[in-house]
Amino acid sequence: xxxxxxxxxxxxxxxxxxxxxxxxxxxxxxxxxxxxxxxxxxxxxxxxxxxxxxxxxxxxxxxxxxxxxxxxxxxxxxxxxxxxxxxxxxxxxxxxxxxxxxxxxxxxxxxxxxxxxxxxxxxxxxxxxxxxxxxxxxxxxxxxxxxxxxxxxxxxxxxxxxxxxxxxxxxxxxxxxxxxxxxxxxxxxxxxxxxxxxxxxxxxxxxxxxxxxxxxxxxxxxxxxxxxxxxxxxxxxxxxxxxxxxxxxxxxxxxxxxxxxxxxxxxxxx
Amino acid sequence: xxxxxxxxxxxxxxxxxxxxxxxxxxxxxxxxxxxxxxxxxxxxxxxxxxxxxxxxxxxxxxxxxxxxxxxxxxxxxxxxxxxxxxxxxxxxxxxxxxxxxxxxxxxxxxxxxxxxxxxxxxxxxxxxxxxxxxxxxxxxxxxxxxxxxx
Numbered sequence: 001x002x003x004x005x006x007x008x009x010x011x012x013x014x015x016x017x018x019x020x021x022x023x024x025x026x027x028x029x030x031x032x033x034x035x036x037x038x039x040x041x042x043x044x045x046x047x048x049x050x051x052x053x054x055x056x057x058x059x060x061x062x063x064x065x066x067x068x069x070x071x072x073x074x075x076x077x078x079x080x081x082x083x084x085x086x087x088x089x090x091x092x093x094x095x096x097x098x099x100x101x102x103x104x105x106x107x108x109x110x111x112x113x114x115x116x117x118x119x120x121x122x123x124x125x126x127x128x129x130x131x132x133x134x135x136x137x138x139x140x141x142x143x144x145x146x147x148x149x150x151x152x153x154x155x156x157x158x159x160x161x162x163x164x165x166x167x168x169x170x171x172x173x174x175x176x177x178x179x180x181x182x183x184x185x186x187x188x189x190x191x192x193x194x195x196x197x198x199x200x201x202x203x204x205x206x207x208x209x210x211x212x213x214x215x216x217x218x219x220x221x222x223x224x225x226x227x228x229x230x231x232x233x234x235x236x237x238x239x240x241x242x243x244x245x246x247x248x249x250x251x252x253x254x255x256x257x258x259x260x261x262x263x264x265x266x267x268x269x270x
Numbered sequence: 271x272x273x274x275x276x277x278x279x280x281x282x283x284x285x286x287x288x289x290x291x292x293x294x295x296x297x298x299x300x301x302x303x304x305x306x307x308x309x310x311x312x313x314x315x316x317x318x319x320x321x322x323x324x325x326x327x328x329x330x331x332x333x334x335x336x337x338x339x340x341x342x343x344x345x346x347x348x349x350x351x352x353x354x355x356x357x358x359x360x361x362x363x364x365x366x367x368x369x370x371x372x373x374x375x376x377x378x379x380x381x382x383x384x385x386x387x388x389x390x391x392x393x394x395x396x397x398x399x400x401x402x403x404x405x406x407x408x409x410x411x412x413x414x415x416x417x418x419x420x
Contacts, residue, residue: 096415110409156350157304157383159303159342
């Protein structure tokens with residue numbers, strides 16, 4: 001029995017290498033697909049695809065916007081061609097939203113890049129910029145509440161609007177009437193209550209008379225209000241005076257029209 | 271002797287050309303609201319912003335998170351910025367009687383609320399806000415801008 005076992009062991013030692021060598025020559029090659037995406041490693045151009053992610057014949061997951069970041073990792077799908085993106089597939093971008101005035105009036109905004117311009121002129125209309133070389137996106141109207149949420153902090157930090165007061169003048173005059181002096185008293189109270197550090201005094205006229213005459217008249221009107229404020233204790237250094245003559249009419253009129261509401265000084269208290 | 275006088279004159283001339291420190295009168299606006307921490311980069315120095323501080327041309331205003339800031343400019347324009355924002359006032363000139371009007375600023379990142387003032391009414395084309403990708407022009411209105419820097 002022991003003799004038989006010895007013969008078998010010797011035979012195995014002698015023939016096994018030949019058997020193994022012969023097997024290696026005749027068997028099919030072993031296919032390795034390390035990431036298990038169904039594409040063997042030697043053909044897989046995108047190794048390391050996580051399980052469950054669909055891939056193409058090269059073993060690569062789809063990248064619909066072709067920004068170099070596959071869809072399953074792309075937090076910003078739909079990036080336009082040629083735009084540089086970060087590892088999340090996102091590019092720096094700017095969002096611009098047109099906000100209506102408190103009275104509902106809506107102005108106009110022009111958003112321009114090297115590629116062209118978009119105009120916003122409807123409340124809460126918005127456009128996005130993703131590259132200096134691409135046209136701003138087609139404007140769309142955003143939900144007001146969503147916008148207010150995104151911009152909450154910036155909106156809440158808006159300073160209180162300046163207080164605007166107007167004093168009117170008699171025809172061709174820069175003198176303050178007794179009514180005007182009462183208005184000056186009210187204005188002083190506002191200056192003190194707001195602890196204002198800047199006051200604009202802006203002089204205007206109606207359209208009667210030549211330009212130069214009206215410029216000088218508007219200057220005298222602004223100066224008489226400034227002097228009145230200073231005489232009541234306001235620091236002259238915080239008052240800034242400007243005058244416009246018959247430009248910037250409060251009530252638009254043709255030239256030569258006697259319009260009392262245009263003969264005025266505006267006092268803007270910041 | 272004449273050359274000595276010439277040299278002195280030249281020195282006085284050059285000294286007068288050198289830019290002097292910013293004067294308070296040069297301020298273009300005031301900080302009216304402040305929440306959290308904000309800083310201002312002015313003439314290479316970083317200054318912590320306080321309520322009531324003057325604002326100058328070329329100032330770079332930065333907010334932390336949390337942080338927000340509101341300023342009123344001389345023409346009554348109101349600018350307010352949210353957290354993590356960098357906003358630069360490149361140019362502000364408000365001299366209506368001399369027809370000198372300009373306001374160009376830039377938001378590099380963060381959020382901005384822009385409420386236009388007198389300057390836009392007088393010279394709409396003189397007002398621009400830049401973002402990293404483009405430029406915004408106005409016709410008397412207010413707008414919100416968000417710049418994401420990722």
